[in-house]
Amino acid sequence: MLIRNAEIDFIHAAARRVDVRIAGGRIAELAAAGSLPPRVDEAVLDAGGAALLPGLHDHHLHLAALAVALDSLPCGPPQVTTAAALAEALQARAATTAEHEWIRGIGYHESVAGEIDRIWLDRVVPRHPVRIQQRSGRLWIVNSAALALLLADAAPPPGLAYRAGRILDADDWLRGRSPSSRGFPSLARVGRLLAAHGITGVTETTAHNDLAQYRHFVAARAAGELAQDVLVMGDASLDALTDTANAADTTMETGIGVRRGPLKLHLHEHALPDFDVTVAAIARSHAAGRAVAAHCVTLAELVFALGVLEAAGAHPGDRIEHAAIAPPEVLPLLRARGVTVVSQPNFIFERGDTYLREVPAADRPWLYRLRGLLDAGIPLAGGVDAPFGQVDPWAAMQAAVERRSRHGAVLGAVEALAPEAALALFLAPLAAPGAAPRRIEVGATADLCLLDRPWAAARGNLAAVRVAATLKLGRLIHAAAENRTEAYLRPCDNPQS
Known part of the structure; x- marks a missing residue:
């Protein structure tokens, strides 16, 4: 692949525009923008002067929990902020869920409806088994239907407040006891x-x-x-x-x-x-x-x-x-x-x-x-x-x-x-968080992130940044919808173009 007209080095020095050639999963060549002609059958990505940086590293997250959370019901801020909104969200989910199937909620915080318990959940969703995770990740609140299933063939865990249906620090016990926590997602x-x-x-x-x-x-x-x-x-x-x-x-x-x-x-x-x-x-x-x-x-x-x-x-x-x-x-x-x-x-x-x-x-x-x-x-x-x-x-x-x-x-x-x-903060090697940020240089691994704008525009509001393309070992693993076109990323059939 050849990435044309990308902006690099805006962290370490004065920003510069370059062409970046990738081969064998690494950065093979860097040259001034416009100076590297495409090779036959080389994919070309026109950066248009946007910032190109090493792929980001998130140094603290939970993959399996995130996978499950993506299919769970948000039960706290910012999506849900009142008791009425929480009840409405749970009842809406129940209306589209078979009675024997679990409803799993995440992100609850007491600012929504206080210290909700089994009795509160029973009033809102009486028939479906429900388990809601408090925002800390340590506490689960279950309704009576859920509690009956959890205790059907097992002794209660030490962290269970039975009447309240509040289960603290008992993930090992819960794991495998409800369908929403069985297996690896x-x-x-x-x-x-x-x-x-x-x-x-x-x-x-x-x-x-x-x-x-x-x-x-x-x-x-x-x-x-x-x-x-x-x-x-x-x-x-x-x-x-x-x-x-x-x-x-x-x-x-x-x-x-x-x-x-x-x-x-x-x-x-x-x-x-x-x-x-x-x-x-x-x-x-x-x-x-x-x-x-x-x-x-x-x-x-x-x-x-x-x-x-x-x-x-x-x-x-x-x-x-x-x-x-x-x-x-x-x-x-x-x-x-x-x-x-x-x-x-x-x-x-x-x-x-x-x-x-x-x-x-x-x-x-x-x-x-x-x-x-x-x-x-x-x-x-x-x-x-x-x-x-x-x-x-x-x-x-x-x-x-x-x-x-x-x-x-x-x-x-x-x-x-x-x-x-x-x-x-997000550019250090995985094995050395806090070390110097990785750089785009010849010989470096082609794990890359192309933004949708130059760094001067991005730095004014980082939350507004969108990623135009992400590459892992030189292979495209994400392209923004507007860039998924033959003109944006294509094999070059005319090396002199």
Whole structure:
């Protein structure tokens, strides 16, 4: 393929217009725009001066959960904001669903209708089995029909508040007990959605990923359901995997596109694990060549994570996921531990109004910090935490720039980033989040994202950016509808044209 008249290097230096030749899945040649004549039978993509950048990497999301969420009913903001709207949405879904089939809702937040329970759901949907996931991902609320099916041949889990039908931290028990959580979902729709946003690599951060889940990701990648490279976090069972890929080969194109990632510690402040047991688990994974990633959305969780990491000893690639509250006194500790922070700036936009109501005023300046972390010398990368956050990385970048909530409130204005720095959060190698952004240069892997406008136009409103084309190893995996024409991407039959 030949990409003509593309704008590159707008992050690192003065932007320049180039022609880009791709061969063998890599960038084979760069030259001034208009200077590379097409070869016979070479596909030509006219960029028209639009920005071309390396394919984005989302460093924190949940693939299988996202696949299921795409077929689930939104039950919280912004789609649903009142109790009446939630009842209407559930009843509308019930009207088109057979009585024996489950209704699965996601994204519920108490701002909609308070702490709804089994009795509330029974009034709204009495006959269909219903399960609704709270926005945190930890709590499920079920109605009586669902509860009867779940308990038909099993003892209740410890996290079940029976009368309320509220099931907390019992995903392992729920998994396989309802049709909506059985088996491994197809990732084809997820792959297309990610490609449409210019994403060519992701880090799968689900704590309960085990060897079976890992093999499912391998199979999905091999079957072509998912074009993106995948770094898979998970539990201690992944320690047993032999990671044969060259550590420097962060593109993974020489293998199956799936690699073992860090041990995931999903910490909960109300029930922190035993300190010494956690240190031993970290040490075992470190000895197996794995880094550790700790989920920390409260200050207590962050302090605990830093303590166990200090006791276990440093390992390259150790990470803190979220660091949702990081006051100044923890920044020297983060730097001393050598960890990378993977943040979700989209939550400032998506949840900022809720934070203003629920987070103590003293903690609000330290929510999802960005500039403060970079200024302290702490490596920083970005992810959207889909499906618990919206999939669009461009909206996340704009949130990093503006630091505004959905209703316009500014949270932590001093943490804002320039558009180029916001983009860089999604350009580091999967295996090295927080490292220098990948560049378009000869020899680099042809994982590319072509925007619909030059960077000067894009940087003014990153949320408005649309991706014109996404390439993985030089192969087109997404083209915007208006560009799916023979004139836009065609084999060249006249090399001199």
